[in-house]
Amino acid sequence: MRIAIVNDMMMAVETLRRVLMTVKDYQVAWIAHDGAEAVSKCAQDTPDMILMDLIMPIMDGVEATRQIMKNSPCAIVVVTASVEKNASKVFEAMGYGALDAVSTPVLGASGNPEAAQAMLAKIVTIGKLIGKSSTASKSKAPTQTPKSVFSPLASRVPPLVAIGSSTGGPNALAKILSRLPANFSAAIAIIQHVDAQFTPSLVEWLNQQTPLSVQLATEGSRLEVGKVLIAGTNDHLSLQPNFSLSYTKNPIDYPYRPSVDVFFKSVAHYWHRQGTAVLLTGMGRDGAEGLNLLREKGWYTIAQNQATCVVYGMPKAAVDLGAAVDVLPLDEIATTIIQKLAKNP
16 A cells, blocks of 8 residues: 655654554655645645645645545545644544544654554554455445344434434534534434544534534433434444443444444334434445435435535445435535424424
8 A cells, every 4th residue: 555644744754654664565655744745746646545744834734635635535644743732623634534533653762652553553444445455345334133122112212313424524513513403302323433532522622513512422321312422432332222322343344433334223223213314424335224224214314415525435325225315415414404303303
């Protein structure tokens, strides 16, 4: 896999190069020292992946990501010294198409080898998503769910809106949540493809965009009216028979973590009340099968349209499968959810 490095710090560039060279199948495609140089080089020689710094002279990593994804798109991973301090920029870059973010590794006696391993793990996962791994075609979400079991608790569950998103998802989620009222009368569950170390920052950022309460889903959490729960680990969030939430490692080899399909399918099995499910912008096919299963169960299902997607992968897979009742531009999704809820409270 050909990987480019964009960073204005020579020490960081050398560290990233050394980490990449520990894997024989990885090759440094080119190096750029600011965002403008990266945009130019990417247009001439588009690599499989870019490790993109955020804070750089001339042009920062956010604007570079925007221009690259518009003109010569490829997989981009944000590499920054402090994700917490730069959280807003991280999610802005993700809004333009960056797939994930990781802390910059530091080698040497005072370094952090864990960060290097974490970065390599992300590269492996994203390699599967973009088809640069021999195991990519083997990893599939489970296509079957156990036989449904009736529960007398079913009549007590609130209306539910389930949302899945990936590349470009944070900004899409912010736009939808910002347009929902403080007295929104449904529970909301979100599966966003993002590493667990960044979900607390995502929750904090989304809380600034909406009057609703945004929280991390923890083991045993329950879906409640007016509350937004976001999958918060690298395992898959799943609904349990007693309507509580839990995390599972299986399917262990599935590259999408947390998986939209795993959650949607568990909801289709256990949530004995029809609701609304939405599949937003994202690379790959995760969520399409789950959305289709929910539609078969009578749910109202929405796929974001191509024109407003950063990457028209997941919604396209759902549309091709016939899983979406409606295909809508991002600006219409929140209003449509509110209208649907008003008709079926």
